[in-house]
Amino acid sequence: MSEETGFINRKFSRRTFLKATGALGAAVALSGAHDTLLQKNVAKAAAAAPAEEKLIPTFCAMCGPSAGCGILAKVVDGKFVGIEPMPECPLNNGKNCPKAHAAPQWVYSPERLKYPMKRVGKKGEGKFQRITWDEAIKLIADKLLELKAKYGPESLGTVSPARRSYSEYIYRFLMTHGSPNYGHSGICAVQRMFVLSYTVGAVPSADWANADLILLWGKQPIYSGSSKGGVQSFLAAKERGAKIIAIKPTVESDVAKSDIWVPLRPGTDAALGLAMINVIINEKLYDAKFVEEWCYGFDQLKAHIQQYPPEWAEPITGVPAEQIKTVARMYATTPKAAIDVSNGPEHARAANDAIRCIGILMAITGHLDKKGCNVWPSASTMPSPRGVHLFDRYTQEWVDKLLGYELPPQFQPFIEGTSCSLYRLWNSVLGGEKYPVRAIIAPGSQSVASTRGTKRILQALEKLEFFVIVDVTRTSDMPWADVVIPVCTMYETDHPFEVSGNWIMARNRVIEPLGDYKSDYEFWLDLGTACGYGADWWNGDIKAHMDWRLEPLGMTYEELRTKYPRGRKYDPKPPEYEQYAKRFAAKSTRIDKGPYLPQGKVALYNTLFEAAGFTPMPVWRELPEGPTATPELLEKYPLLMSDYHTSRTYNAAWLRHVPYLREIEPYPYLQIHPDTAKARGINDGDWVKVESPHGWIKMKAQYYPGIRPDVVFALHGWWQGCKELGFEDFPLGDGGANTNNMYTTDPEKMYDPIITAMTSQTLVQVTKI
Amino acid sequence: MTDLRMTRRTFLKATGALGTVAAVGVGGRRLLQSQPLAKALAAQAEEVKIIPTYCHGCAATAVNCAVLVHVKDGKMVRIEGNPDAGNNWGVGSTSLCAKAHTAVQYEYSPNRILYPMKRTGAKGEGKFVRITWEEAMSTIVSKLKEAKEKYGPESYCHLVSEFYPPRDQVARRFLNLYGTPNYCECCLCHGPRYLAATVTIGFCSESTDDWNNSKLIVNWGSNCENSAVNQGQPHALLNAIANGVKYVDIRPMMDPLASKADQWIPIRPGTDCALALAILNVIIGEGLYDADFVRDWCYGFDRLAEHVKQYTPEWAAPITGIPADVIANLAREMATTKPMVIKTGNGVGDQQRDGTSAMAAICLIEAITGNLDVPGGNYAGDNMPSMIPLRNFMVETLLDRLPSDAYDKLLAPSYPRFLQKMPQVISPVGFHTPQSASYKVLEAVLTGKPYTPRVISAQQTSVLSQLRNPKMVSEALKKVDFFFVMDQYWSPAVDYADIVLPACSLYEHGHNSFFLGVKNRPDGTWIGMRNKVVEPMGESRSDWEFWLDLGARMGFAADMWGGDIERFMQEQLEPAGIKLEDLRNSPRGIFVKRTEPLPPREYRRYAQLFKNLPHGKVQCYNELIGGKPDADETGTLPYMPEYKGPPEGIAQTPDLAKEYPLIFSDVHAYRLDQHSSYTGLPYLRELQPYPWVKINPETAKKYGIGNGEWMKVESPHGWVKMVAEYFEGIPPDVLMSKRGWWQKCDELGLPGYSCLDGGSEVNVLYNGDREKFDKCSCQMAKQTLVRISKL
Amino acid sequence: MAKQYGFWIEIDRCVECYACEVACKAEHNVDLGIKWRRVTNVWSGSFPNVTFKTISLSCMHCEKPACEAVCPTGAIKKQPDTGAVTVDQTKCIGCHYCFFACPFGVPQYGKSGAMEKCNLCVERLAKGQEPKCVSTCPGNALHFGTMEELSKMAQEKAAKKLAASTQPSVIVSK
């Protein structure tokens, strides 16, 4: 700790408070179109006519994959104005993050799409004409059926980021239409679920409540939903005295509160993992009894790992060998130790290897399915609502028809059905794959901002025959859309229900839709019925559909809403531990439904991967461009760059247009170590040019002491402006702020060979503009 | 280890290193830290007088801690410990307990009674009018004379609390002169336990002098961190623990000292006798007793061995709530870890249905394991002759003036009549005879059996919060012909009095029971004066003055020092050749050094200790009391300790337990008050604002009762309203509270609570049937079964 | 006795998530560009031994407010019942004098030009609710109550740390 007294030094109070205010003051161009209440005087507000105020229990919808947090939406005179805590929801216990509080500005934003449109101008011109909801549905259905007749159903592809509550409706539509081509972005969750399933048979979670040591590996609990369990269990563990080791390239608030920071270079998690296994095996710190009884291929692993000692990993990861040994020993020798791995390691060529190492580390140390280690989810007494995914209709032909594999064909379908990499889908439009897709539907996904090779995506957009966008606000690739379908925000619809652990609650409508549109779910029901597949789509009857889903719980959707206004809680079953036989015999999702682990043991040596032509054991794969991968580039591009997936105020490529959020993070920042910046004459807040071998962007330098001096970091997904604060959109390609321009598109280097995870590391030069 | 405290104090004063210091709030509420302290201190110095006396903390009961009271402009300001007296751990100790520091609030409390009054409304209504002392005294005298003529002197009964100094000197003397044997004991504290020990092993010692030689200290039912924080026992125990002595604590709750024990044994309240008998069963059964001592000094051991066969650990487990193996191991440890001392307390032998048997059994455990009067064992204390011999009026109470049939006229003997007639057996100081049991005396007002008390007086005691069955007590106080009270504070019983007399606080009179104020120690004897610190409030007088004045008015002036208190005090000092004036003028007290060195400490003084017992031996089979009539004279006393268990209990009354599933009891002493009083003093009430009941969180949650929430507690006999206080250190089927929440605290705006149903007096919950009391010493059981619900 | 309410930010639990900032702005419709509550980081140490702490600060509602003392129009008042220091916008002439006086730089000036700042959510207190920032804090780091309650909470937390850390050192292993 610095020599100043404790954490607050005399300099802090007045000067830094002013400094922070000043930075924002200048940027505020107070444009006229401002409808917030001017006078903030309390007395004045009280004097106004007593407003008719309602509190409606429902769910926040401002962030990604997992279910929304419970909230009480405050409606005054019919206008959604804010939220209050709803403690009954176990996911967030009444707590909410900044995005939740900014929801009204998102719902009433001028950027909202209010009515269906069809393109009248040239592709990319962005000229549209308003049409009705039914006209739009019919237009899409006719086109899809026409293309199906001409080129076969597989001519349709869909693009989607991570799993959403409506993802299953997309799989169902593709199944009923006959196309296997579900394009997944390959940058979140699915990648690590696949690798862990084929290594330890499932995705065991870290038992935060009982662990004495937790490895926080590439996880950002504060960025990906600060109100959800992640932050609360982290702080509870700290207060209980548990030790936490943070393995991440930069210091966020959770790292600052951890006991050890392992400052590795982005994309090198596999090297670290391999070196840790090396230490644990060579120093005989592994659980010999567990390995002997429940692991397959230990001898092969032991021989294979000798090539990866900590001294080998140090120059690659940038982490001192001594620290690698300390972390490995601590993890192995602490009886109750868990690893909480998240999105970090999934953006690398050695992503599958990194995740395999983490699964192996859990197994050889015996930290599996034990209290305080990584455990299987405990069952619930709640009967699970019916899923929408027509899983039993997948056939081998269906898999063979797939355009381009995200996961190797032998392992398709996985939990998202048959999926191909989103990039390959666009590549097929340019003739780069087995056959081209003719139509793409993009529900809540902006490929141009969220996948690599922006230039190639723009070319494909020009060429694609039929492109449909389904979203709530204007998107970056809307100018190229043939049909734009607006849908409700989750505050304008009364379905579907949300499940959080052993608790289920119906969603309630907060306000009427602001334009001519329906919900995501109704869109798929309507389109499915319009295409003639009504039998599989309840003939468009959303109420019947919802009741069908709740049948296993013995109540209709309305009964759930009226009988349990604040949700219904079921008691959990007590957790079971060390059920290894059952755990390692888990059935897979493959066509043949065979077990994930053929030997019924942890796959230290993976025979299925070997049979599919991949390395049976985790190996090291260099970054596309990096200090040890391409030293020759260091002279021109001395710094290693990578990017975050989400942040405290934004999700992927969304929410930059929401004023209260944009105020907190107004510019696309490049986090750079103060010394590295000063060496280049760059001051805190200067605009800089960031150039890689593949493209260049403009960002604002942000002095960030908590980063390696040889690394710079940015948030991906920057394109959108914010009218209320006077910010314009950024160009999508070079010269903009979209980090996806910076990375390689060489198929040999841009993917992980097994799980098609897209790499996000490159070498750059940073110069003052 | 040298006493650091002394060296540092002299060091600081000598070097004067402290220079100017920030002023401190003198009397004012806020801290004036800005003004230079020297100036403020100098101003403070002239006005403040330092007056030595004794602390009010244990109220009138004991006279223990010598204090220095700061007085400014005739008003008490602060209090400090007197380092010269040798409080707590000896000379130099300035320590005091929390209660001591409420001296200013105790003196000037708005609850003080200021003037003599007589009742105008109905009894219990609380309507009074002020009268003169003259009218009050003459009314009392005429009533006493009338009662003596019409119904005999025994029709006057005087109620009093334990240990109150005036009661054993001037009050006892007046009662003997008046001719009534009915001096009434509350039978709640020390007496019953003292009796049980004395009739079994001939003595009852609380000495801690030899603890550092002990290998094992067993604290059995003693609550000294609450009853005697500053009287040396906690400090001695912590020293012993620090020196590695093993410490086992047998109490229902994990009180602070229990939290430092090597082993805590959470016993159910009221079942100590079962545990003691089971321990005897194991020690004798496994032959772990000291054969030599048993052969030489125990009488009837074989019969005891036979008797305890029935009391196995398996038998005791469901009663005590302690697993059988824990009982057996405890017994083995107590027998084989030598030397061992058992420190008993009020929780064991004073308020249980079989308290006498419990205490007797415990004494027998110490005896048969050879731990009596041995180094580190139950040491009977040093016989250090005092260098200040005093005339002991606690003994010279003119017992011979009582009519010959006084003992037969005793209304309700608090311990068997035949024993009261053998004062030489029960040591002269420990037990003054004759005495009746307060509860039974009040019952006689309603039943007229054996005869009806006509005049009742109460001094320094709050019977409605002291005795069981407050409903019965209030009826009795309504019915009695004449009831007069003398006290400092207005307690609930005062509402029923015909005449109320204002009593001085302990800082308003300089009257002494020198006998208790003397500190005898190896290097000599110290005596300090209880000085008058401030003028009495209103027209209050000291309890001493009242008895001397009453004595004179009743014609006993000749035997009551002519009503002259100074003469009474001077006569006490005569044998020591000390003038009362000299003592008053020596603020640091008088210390008389020992002329010749003390002889080395003697042990195993068995012949002398057991001389009053049959066969001069420990009574395993008690022929002193066995087969003799009990206190009620309706049955006979057992020869050997017998188990009875609480009147209502999970093991004792299983069907009642279906409706009332939880055990309820209360702590006798608490470190934030003096038994039932002092909840009116702001500094103490602030730390316990509401009537608390300690409850295990799991139990409370089952009834939906949150921490700090009001709840209803109902027994087969009555119900109260209490606040739940979550506490892990208590068994899930036990609730423990505290009696005495009747005093309001105006400064904090907190009320006093009623002593009847619906109030917060635990005594309404207990069984009031005398058949369920201890038959030897009239102990009233304080254990029952309750059901609880959210309020 | 006048109650003195206050905040307490428990540094060890704040995770710099900005929920309190946005919740406050949404609750009071605060203009863009100014903030009634502000989250700020303080870094210390240098790579790789670098860390930071986060402070969430709003008006301190001082006992003797410097702003109240200098305000030329008497627009600033300390409320007796809650201890909150509030601004009467109709009287404020926007002279910024309070901004100079405040040791913490708290006063903000929105589009109306009049001074505005945290008002301790007195309107929520009146309805028995906690201030908005406190009610939403995901880390349970921001606390609100009378100063006595807050002090007891802080002392108990410090004591817990001391007791847990020292584990009274019994040298002799039994």
Next chain:
Amino acid sequence: MKRQYGFYVELERCIKCWSCEVACKAWKGIDAGTVSLRRVIEITSGEFPAVKRTFLSMSCMHCEKPACEAVCPTGAISKRPEDGVVVVDQTKCIGCRYCFFACPFGVPQYDKTMQKCDMCLDRLAEGKEPACVATCPTRALHFGTMEELSKIAQEKVAKRLAGSTQPSVLVSK
């Protein structure tokens, strides 16, 4: 000569009798229901019957580098060189409570202005110990220069090691 006085609480000897808390208020004439410059705190852990209770008497630690002094906007708080006592100048204090934010122990109390323990400077001037230390019935609470206090602590630990009763096992650190 710079001297630092301080307190030392032996956790094993504290029995939460509240004497120090009441003595402090009585000596300084502080009304009940207002501030407490010394507070006895209990930490309970475990469930019946395996319960652990630890008691701790807590007041100002008179730090070497007081965090309260560092943040006080008006310089009302200062540390006296001659005895190391941290004192508050009531006339300068504006009751902004920022020192409460800074203090890691939650010591500052407020009765209009900041109140806290001043180590009973008036008693020190008379060669007496602070009121709380003087009254502690179990001698758990000690006062003195840091050298004196460490001597007490080390003596205690050494005694336990030597152990007058059981032969103790040397602990290897």
